[in-house]
Amino acid sequence: MLGSSLNYMPYAIVIGAGVVGAATAHALTVAGAQVVVLEGGQVAAGCSAATFAVDITRVKTPPALFDLALASVAEHARLQRADADQAWVHPTATLEWEETQADRQRLRERIRRLHRCGYPAEWLAPQRVRAVEPALAMPPQGSDEEPTEVAFYPEGGWYDPPAFVRALLRRAKRQGASVHVNDSVIGMTVDDGRITEVCTASGQRLTADVVVNCAGPQAAGIAALAGAELSVRQIAGMVAITTPVHTGLQTILAAPDLNARPHLGGRVMLHSWLIDRELEDTPASRRRALAEELLRRAGTLIPMLSQATVEASRVGLRPVPPDGLPIVGFPSEVANLYTVVSHSAIHLAPILGVLAARELTGDRQHRLDPFRPTRFRPGADRPQAVDESTRTMLARIEASNGCETADVR
Ligand SMILES: Cc1cc2nc3c(=O)[nH]c(=O)nc-3n(C[C@H](O)[C@H](O)[C@H](O)COP(=O)(O)OP(=O)(O)OC[C@H]3O[C@@H](n4cnc5c(N)ncnc54)[C@H](O)[C@@H]3O)c2cc1C
Missing domain, CATH: 3.50.50.60 (FAD/NAD(P)-binding domain)
Known part of the structure; x- marks a missing residue:
């Protein structure tokens, strides 16, 4: 060589x-x-x-x-x-939960695998989730929609x-x-x-x-x-960035069909696989509507986002x-x-x-x-x-x- x-x-x-x-x-x-x-x-x-x-x-x-x-x-x-001079590492914990039985099972297997490797990961009870992430609108305590298995990863962050x-x-x-x-x-x-x-x-x-x-x-x-x-x-994906808003978002959220994280200057960055699926059939001129839809979905999870608008949306091609x-x-x-x-x-x-x-x-x-x-x-x-x-x-x-x-x- x-x-x-x-x-x-x-x-x-x-x-x-x-x-x-x-x-x-x-x-x-x-x-x-x-x-x-x-x-x-x-x-x-x-x-x-x-x-x-x-x-x-x-x-x-x-x-x-x-x-x-x-x-x-x-x-x-x-x-x-x-x-x-340049700060690009933003240490932030992650919360993750799933909806379907199959996805919940995969999440349990992931946590077991991470424990075997000594990587920090734990389960949080709903009241602890509310304390760790006050920006999140959790379904009422004890209701069927309340996620009972929320994984918490204290390490990691966004770049x-x-x-x-x-x-x-x-x-x-x-x-x-x-x-x-x-x-x-x-x-x-x-x-x-x-x-x-x-x-x-x-x-x-x-x-x-x-x-x-x-x-x-x-x-x-x-x-x-x-x-x-x-x-x-090349696998296309979209992120949307909100205008600055006081959500108080502390963590990276990996929720079913929605990812959200803090972004620069009090903004929030959003991503969803459901939106990525729509990209091929959506002409570039209508992609703004997809970003608005992403924000609307995120608003059900983080209510303070109702006070934000989409500042920017970007489509990238992942090299896979x-x-x-x-x-x-x-x-x-x-x-x-x-x-x-x-x-x-x-x-x-x-x-x-x-x-x-x-x-x-x-x-x-x-x-x-x-x-x-x-x-x-x-x-x-x-x-x-x-x-x-x-x-x-x-x-x-x-x-x-x-x-x-x-x-x-
Ligand atoms: C929606 C979405 C979410 C993602 N989430 C994550 C995540 O959470 N974590 C993570 O780690 N990754 C994530 N990724 C993937 C990550 O963004 C990519 O893996 C990464 O950006 C690839 O970087 P790169 O430098 O290889 O490619 P690029 O950033 O695309 O850089 C390649 C450069 O090569 C240049 N180039 C191409 N052809 C030529 C040429 N002929 N001559 C000269 N220059 C040329 C281009 O102009 C470009 O600037 C995500 C991607 C997307 C789209």
Whole structure:
């Protein structure tokens, strides 16, 4: 592999300036590499700007991914401690409950699994839920609608991805990286199984030891420019941001068919799988109505939201590998094209960036072995999602005909 034969620090082109590109570029510069970041739009303007952006450790399986998720929380915290100017980590507890028998059973299994791993998770009695989250309208005590099994995760929190991207790219630039925005990669010359030239829309022609594909939902298109195959689904999702309002919301709520969390400046961020299901059949001009519907639903859970309006709504394309696990490493076809693409990448980007950079500067990372691109055999059936969060997402989004999942190969 490229890294193991290096006796100098590589010159690397990183394609994409979302959370993954920023984390990887930063870690590469810390390791001593010379880095150029090529971004087709603005920094942090892709999926990383249209995301719910919470810590999802509790739903990350199998164990190799759960361990990466824990390590990435620690890496977020470490990077945050070194940056007084930008705050992107917002520690916040999570409350979660389910409605159907099957979903409640899955939640019980999740809590048992987390207890076995020593991850903090507990059940709260209804009166404790009212104390922990006064913003929540709980059905009357003892009524049939009152959720009796509410899980409480005291750790975790939400992230501010644009602040993360800005902070890491600023630090990377201080270490000598250059960042080119509004300059899409449009072509690559491949000679004898290696990329020898990267061409951009503005006419730049660049050479590098390694090209790092951090293009998120567009990663398959970048791989194709080099003649490599990468399977990444694009799964659309919407978040709505309210105007500032005094809800007193203290926690991240993972309720049946609704997610809500505090956002910057007293705002609240909302997400629902039911709304995501509607996206494909809804023209962009009518998406505002979906965001209003999201706020209306949230108002039944958090009554103070009746005093808010929708300030912004955003639709992002999640980059989702076929089995839900990150894809990190060299594809078999091209010797110097390295891929870092992942669902749940707001959470996972810091650790993926660090491990990728160590590998690209000569130190193979066996922790990445379960996530190699070579695990997908060409022409094989689509593998089952093995990550619990991806399984849940696909089950909820594909539960109706209106799913928006585009297969990009
Ligand atoms: C509704 C929703 C909720 C989510 N909730 C969570 C959550 O709670 N927790 C979590 O961790 N994750 C969550 N995610 C997923 C997470 O947002 C994504 O995994 C993450 O943003 C992907 O980051 P990225 O850097 O890989 O991609 P992006 O942010 O999309 O960055 C890729 C960049 O590559 C650039 N690019 C593409 N093609 C080219 C080219 N040819 N040349 C140059 N540049 C190019 C793009 O312009 C873009 O800026 C959610 C996503 C959505 C949509």
